[in-house]
Amino acid sequence: MGFFTMTLTASMFFLLPALGELFDQRSGVLNIGLEGMILMGVLAAVATSTETGNVWLGVVAGMAAGGLMGLIHGFLSISLKVNQVVSGTGIWILGVGLTTYYGLAYVGPVKHTIAPIIGGLTPLFFVGLALVPIFWFILSKTSFGLRVRSVGENPSVAEVSGINISRTRYIGVLVGGMLSGLAGAYLILAYAPSWSISWRVPVTEGRGFIALALVFFSMWRPFLLLVGSFAFGTLWIMGWYLQTVLPGIPIHIFRMIPYLVTVAILVLISTERFRKRAGTPAALGKPYFRGE
Amino acid sequence: MEKRPEQRSLWKGIKRGETVLEMKGITKRFPGVLANDHIDFDIKAGEIHALLGENGAGKTTLMNILYGILQPDEGEIYVQGKKVRIRSPLDAISLGIGMVHQHRKLVPAHTVLENIILGHPRAGKVLNVRRAEEELKGLCKKYGIKIDLRAKVWQLSAGERQMVEIIKAIYRGAKLLILDEPTSVLTPPETRQLLMSLKVMARDELAIIPFITHKLPIVLKISDRMTVLRNGKVVSHLKTKGATMRSLAKMMVGREVLFRTKKVEVKRGKPIIEVRNLSALSDKGVLALKNASFSIREGEIFGIAGVSGNGQHELAEVLMGLRKATGGKVIFRGRDITDSSILERWKTGIGYIPSERVEVGSIGDFSLVENIAMNLYFDNSFSRWGLLDYKKIRKHTEEAISEFDVMAPSADTKAKHLSGGNLQKLILARVLSREPQLLIANLPTHGLDVGATEFVRNKLVESKKEKIGILLISEDLDEVLSVSDTIAPIYEGEFMEIVPSEKARRDEIGTMMAGARPKR
Numbered sequence: 129m130g131f132f133t134m135t136l137t138a139s140m141f142f143l144l145p146a147l148g149e150l151f152d153q154r155s156g157v158l159n160i161g162l163e164g165m166i167l168m169g170v171l172a173a174v175a176t177s178t179e180t181g182n183v184w185l186g187v188v189a190g191m192a193a194g195g196l197m198g199l200i201h202g203f204l205s206i207s208l209k210v211n212q213v214v215s216g217t218g219i220w221i222l223g224v225g226l227t228t229y230y231g232l233a234y235v236g237p238v239k240h241t242i243a244p245i246i247g248g249l250t251p252l253f254f255v256g257l258a259l260v261p262i263f264w265f266i267l268s269k270t271s272f273g274l275r276v277r278s279v280g281e282n283p284s285v286a287e288v289s290g291i292n293i294s295r296t297r298y299i300g301v302l303v304g305g306m307l308s309g310l311a312g313a314y315l316i317l318a319y320a321p322s323w324s325i326s327w328r329v330p331v332t333e334g335r336g337f338i339a340l341a342l343v344f345f346s347m348w349r350p351f352l353l354l355v356g357s358f359a360f361g362t363l364w365i366m367g368w369y370l371q372t373v374l375p376g377i378p379i380h381i382f383r384m385i386p387y388l389v390t391v392a393i394l395v396l397i398s399t400e401r402f403r404k405r406a407g408t409p410a411a412l413g414k415p416y417f418r419g420e
Numbered sequence: 421m422e423k424r425p426e427q428r429s430l431w432k433g434i435k436r437g438e439t440v441l442e443m444k445g446i447t448k449r450f451p452g453v454l455a456n457d458h459i460d461f462d463i464k465a466g467e468i469h470a471l472l473g474e475n476g477a478g479k480t481t482l483m484n485i486l487y488g489i490l491q492p493d494e495g496e497i498y499v500q501g502k503k504v505r506i507r508s509p510l511d512a513i514s515l516g517i518g519m520v521h522q523h524r525k526l527v528p529a530h531t532v533l534e535n536i537i538l539g540h541p542r543a544g545k546v547l548n549v550r551r552a553e554e555e556l557k558g559l560c561k562k563y564g565i566k567i568d569l570r571a572k573v574w575q576l577s578a579g580e581r582q583m584v585e586i587i588k589a590i591y592r593g594a595k596l597l598i599l600d601e602p603t604s605v606l607t608p609p610e611t612r613q614l615l616m617s618l619k620v621m622a623r624d625e626l627a628i629i630p631f632i633t634h635k636l637p638i639v640l641k642i643s644d645r646m647t648v649l650r651n652g653k654v655v656s657h658l659k660t661k662g663a664t665m666r667s668l669a670k671m672m673v674g675r676e677v678l679f680r681t682k683k684v685e686v687k688r689g690k691p692i693i694e695v696r697n698l699s700a701l702s703d704k705g706v707l708a709l710k711n712a713s714f715s716i717r718e719g720e721i722f723g724i725a726g727v728s729g730n731g732q733h734e735l736a737e738v739l740m741g742l743r744k745a746t747g748g749k750v751i752f753r754g755r756d757i758t759d760s761s762i763l764e765r766w767k768t769g770i771g772y773i774p775s776e777r778v779e780v781g782s783i784g785d786f787s788l789v790e791n792i793a794m795n796l797y798f799d800n801s802f803s804r805w806g807l808l809d810y811k812k813i814r815k816h817t818e819e820a821i822s823e824f825d826v827m828a829p830s831a832d833t834k835a836k837h838l839s840g841g842n843l844q845k846l847i848l849a850r851v852l853s854r855e856p857q858l859l860i861a862n863l864p865t866h867g868l869d870v871g872a873t874e875f876v877r878n879k880l881v882e883s884k885k886e887k888i889g890i891l892l893i894s895e896d897l898d899e900v901l902s903v904s905d906t907i908a909p910i911y912e913g914e915f916m917e918i919v920p921s922e923k924a925r926r927d928e929i930g931t932m933m934a935g936a937r938p939k940r
Contacts, residue, residue, distance in 0.1 A: 270546050271537075274530075278538050281527040288489075288525055289539035289588075290510040407529060 131365060133248040137319055139361025140256045141311055146339040146346070146353055147259055148307025152198075154267060154348060155300030156280035157205060158413040160216035163336030164223020165197040165305050169312020170331060171227045174323055177240045186240070187252070187313045194309015195302050197223065202301035206294050209415035224330055231323060238321035250318040252310070257354075259307075264350040276300065280409035283416040293416050308336070334387070335364075341390045344397050347406045360386055434500070434595075436466040440627050441486075441517075441596060446495035448481050455481040456492070457652040463596065463627045468618060470639045470660070471631035473649035474672050474869035475840060479631045482649070483598050487519045488512040518589025519598040526581055528574035535573055536588045559587060563617045578727060579610035583617075590621070597621070599630040603638055607727050608897060608930030615642050636665045648672060673870055681877045681902045684884050688905075689718030692858050692889040693739075698748035700734045708734040710913040711748065716858065716889040716906075721880065723892045723904025723921075726933050728863075731913030732893045733775060736862045739891070740772045741765050752858070763798060771856030773847055775863040775893070777840070781847045784836030788828060788846060791835050792817045795850050820849035825875065841872025848879055855886065862893045877903055897930055911935045 145162045152159055159165075172193030177186030197219055204215040242250045267273040278286040279296045287293055315331065316323060324331060338360060346353035367382040396402060434440055441463045448456040456478045463469045473479045484490040486497065488506040497504055499515055506512050512519070526535045537552050553569055560567060565583050573581060582602065589597055603611045619642065622628055632639050639646065640660060648655045648671045655671045670676055694715040702708035709731040716722045724732050737743035739750060741762040750758045752768060760768075774780040782791050793813050796802040802809055802816070817831045824845045828838060835843060844864065851859060861880065865873040880890055881903060894900050900907055907924045908915045909932035916932035932938060 271540075271544060274534055274538055274547065278527050278530065281529050285525050285527050285535075286538070288487075288509045288519070288521070290508075290513050291539050410527075410529065 135361045135365045136249060138364045139357045140253050141315055141319055141335060142339050142342055142360050143357035144256050144311035144314060145308040145336055146342045147263055148304040149340060149343045150348055150353055151263060152300045152304030153343060153412055154280045154409055155276045155297045156409055156411040157297050157300050158212045159201050159304055160213060160340055161201060161219025162308050162340050163332055164220035165194045165308035166312040166332050166336050167223040167227040167330055168193040168197050169309030170316045171231050173313035174234045174238055174316045177317060178234060181240060183240045183242050183317050186317055190313030191306045191309040195306040198301040198305020202298050206297045212413050234323050238316055238323060241321045242318040252314045252318050260350045260354045280411055283411055338386060338390050341394055345393050363389060434465045434625055436625055438465050440465050440500055442498040444496045446485060446492045448492050454652050459654055461647055463629060465625045465627055466622050467644040468622050468628045468642050470643035470646040471629055472646055472672055477649040478652040479649055483631060487517060513592055516593055516595040518592060518594025520585040520589060521600050525585060526573045531570050531572055532567060532584050533569045535584060536591055540592060559591060563620050565617055578605035596627040601632055602630050603635055607934040609934045636668055650674060669870060682881055684881045686719040686884050688720050689887055691715045691717050694751040696749045698738060699746045700738045700743055701746055702734055708913050712915060714918055716891060718887040718889055719884045721890045721892055721904045722906045723900035724908050724910050725897055725900040725929055726910035727895055730910050732910050736860050736893055739860055769857035771851035771854060771859045773851055773861045773864050777843050777847055782835040782843060786835055787832045788835060789814050789817045789831050792850050795854060820853055824849040841868045844868060844876060848876060852883060856888060859888055859890045861890060901926060909933045
C-alpha cells in the first residue's frame with residue numbers, strides 16, 4: 129500500500145467520529161467519550177461479523193453499538209442533566225472496560241474483512257467522504273439543521289420557537305454515537321483487521337481524543353474538519369515512515385508526534401484570538417434547565 | 421412540526437372589537453406566593469390592551485400562562501369562545517398567540533432571517549431562503565420597519581432585535597401579540613417608531629398586549645384599554661381615555677406616588693475625578709469607549725444617558741479598575757489612578773454599584789451579613805487580630821437594613837430570598853455606608869418597581885449633601901433628566917455632548933442617544 133493510500137485510510141478514522149461529534153456538539157452536547165463509543169463499535173463489528181460471516185452486518189452492529197453508547201450519554205446528560213464531561217468520561221471508561229472483557233474471545237486476526245474497491249480504498253472510505261458535504265448541507269441549508277444549531281446556541285430561544293430541545297439533542301447524541309461506532313467497524317474490518325487486547329493501549333490508541341480535538345480545530349465546520357483529518361492522517365503515517373528512514377531514533381518519538389500536535393492545537397485554539405472567531409456553540413456542554 | 425388546522429381556523433373572520441380571548445379565574449400558586457389570584461382578562465381584535473402592575477404583581481406569570489410556559493392551577497382560557505388548553509409555547513403559537521420577550525430570545529450567532537424562520541412550519545425541509553426573504557420584506561414595508569435580514573443578530577441594537585422578534589411572531593401567524601416591557605431597551609426615537617408600527621398592526625385586527633411597569637406615559641399614548649394588577653389580583657379594568665398617570669400609579673402601588681424626585685441643591689465643590697481621553701475595548705475586542713473626557717465635582721450627579729451597549733458599561737468598568745484602559749488617564753483627587761487595582765480604588769473612596777445586582781452585586785447563597793462584609797473585609801476597623809469582627813459587621817448590617825428600609829426577616833437571610841428592590845437597597849446601603857467620595861451607579865433602578873425606584877433615586881440625590889460625586893449610568897432618560905446635574909448622552913462610545921441639566925431638553929437628549937450630533 130502506498131503512502132498516499134495509507135494516509136487516506138488513516139485520515140478516515142479521524143474523520144468519522146469527529147464528524148459525528150461535530151454534529152453532536154452543534155446541538156449543544158459535548159461527548160468526550162468518543163474513544164469508548166469507537167471501542168464498542170469495534171467489539172460489536174468484530175463479534176457480529178465473526179459469528180454471522182457477514183461484514184456488512186458487522187458494520188450495522190458497530191453503528192448500533194455506538195448509537196446505543198451515544199444514547200446512554202444522552203440519557204445521562206440530557207434527561208438527567210449530569211455534567212457532560214463526567215458522563216463522557218464514564219462512556220469512555222465503560223467502553224474500554226466492556227471491550228477488554230468481552231473482546232477476549234475475538235483476539236487475533238479478523239476473519240472477515242471489507243475488501244478495497246478503488247485504489248486500495250474500501251467503500252466505507254467513500255461513504256465517509258460523502259458524509260462531509262451531506263453534513264454541511266444538512267447543518268447550513270435545511271430547516272432541521274437550523275433547529276439543531278439553534279438548540280446548540282440558545283436552547284431557550286429554540287424552545288419558545290416551538291422546538292423540542294430534548295428530542296433534537298437525542299438525535300445529536302445518536303448520530304454522534306453511530307458515527308463513532310461506524311469508525312470502530314471501519315477500524316477493525318477495513319483499516320487494521322487484527323484485534324488485540326490491552327488495557328493500556330486499546331486498538332484505538334487514543335485516536336478518539338484526537339478526533340475530539342479536531343472538532344474544536346475545525347471550528348465546527350465539516351469541510352475544515354475534512355482538511356484537519358487529512359492533516360492528522362498524514363502526521364500519523366509519517367510517524368511510521370520516519371522510523372524506517374531514521375532508524376537510530378527511538379520509535380516512540382515519532383509516534384508521539386500526532387499527540388503533541390494535538391496538544392499544541394488545543395493550546396492554540398484556547399487563546400483569546402482564536403476563541404473569538406471560532407464560533408463555538410454558545411450552549412455547548414450546558415444541560416438545559418427550563419425557565420433559567 | 422405538528423399542525424393543528426382546526427385551531428388555526430379559529431381566527432378566520434374575526435372582526436374589529438370582537439372578543440378574541442378570555443382568561444377566566446386564572447389562579448397560580450408558587451411556594452409561599454399566590455402569583456395570580458382568580459384573574460379575569462379579555463382582549464378584543466384590533467385593540468392594544470396594556471397590562472399594568474409593579475414587579476411581582478403577577479403580569480409575567482399571567483402572560484406565561486397564556487403563552488403555555490406555565491400551567492394555571494385553576495381557571496380557563498377561551499379563544500373565540502372555545503375553551504382551549506395551552507400546554508406549551510408550541511400550542512400557543514398554533515393558536516395564533518405570539519410573545520416577544522425582553523431578554524435573550526434570539527440566537528446572536530445566526531442571521532436575522534435564520535432567527536425568524538427558525539421553527540416555522542413553512543420553512544421547508546430545505547430552507548427556502550428566497551421566498552421567506554421576499555415575504556418578510558413585504559411585511560417590514562407594510563409596518564414601516566427597516567431591518568437588514570442578512571445581518572447577524574449580535575450586530576443589531578437592542579431596539580432592532582426587538583423588532584426582529586415582533587416580525588418573527590407575526591410571520592409565524594400570530595394574531596395576538598404579547599410584548600414584555602417593549603420600550604425598556606429602546607431609545608426615544610426607536611420607541612416612537614415602535615409605537616407607530618404597533619398602531620398599524622392593530623389596524624390589521626391584531627390584538628396586542630404590552631405589559632409595562634412604570635412607563636406610564638407610553639401606555640397612556642398607545643393603549644385602548646388597560647388591566648391593572650396588584651399582588652396577583654385585578655385592581656381595575658378600565659378604558660385608557662380618562663386615566664391619568666396619578667390614578668394609574670395609585671392603583672399599581674396602592675398609595676400616592678410622586679413623580680418627582682426630591683430636588684437637592686448643593687454648592688458644587690472641588691473636582692473629585694477627572695477623566696481625560698479615556699478609551700477601552702469591549703469584550704469582543706472592539707473599541708467601545710472613544711476618548712471620553714469629563715470631570716465630576718463634589719455634590720454633582722453626572723448622568724450618562726444611553727442605551728446599553730454604547731460604551732457606558734465599559735466606562736464604568738474602567739473607572740472601577742475592572743477593565744484596562746487602552747488610552748487616556750483617570751485622575752482621582754489629583755492622583756493618577758489609571759492603573760490602580762480594584763481594591764486600591766475601594767480604599768481610596770470609590771464606590772461601585774454594578775448593573776447586575778444578582779450576578780455581580782451579591783452572592784445569593786450568602787447571608788446579608790456576609791454580603792455586607794464583601795465590602796468591608798479590607799477595612800481594618802471591621803477586623804480584630806486579623807479576623808473579621810462579625811459582631812461589628814452584623815451590627816453594621818442591621819443598621820443598614822433599618823436605615824434603608826430593606827424588607828428582610830433578619831440579617832441572616834440569604835440574599836437570594838430578597839426581592840430585586842430590597843436587594844438593590846442593600847447594595848446601596850453597603851456602598852453608601854462606606855462614605856465614598858465617588859459613587860459609580862450603573863443602572864441603579866433597572867428592573868425595579870415604582871416604589872423602589874423612587875427610593876433609590878431619592879437616596880442618590882440626598883447623598884449629594886455628603887459631598888459625594890455620582891456617576892449615574894441609566895437607560896431611562898426621565899431618570900437621568902430628573903436626577904442629574906450634568907447630562908451626557910452617549911452613543912457608540914462617544915459623548916454627543918455634555919450639558920448642564922438646566923439647559924438640557926428632553927427631545928434633544930433623546931435624539932442624541934440615538935446618534936444625532938448636537939446642532940449647536
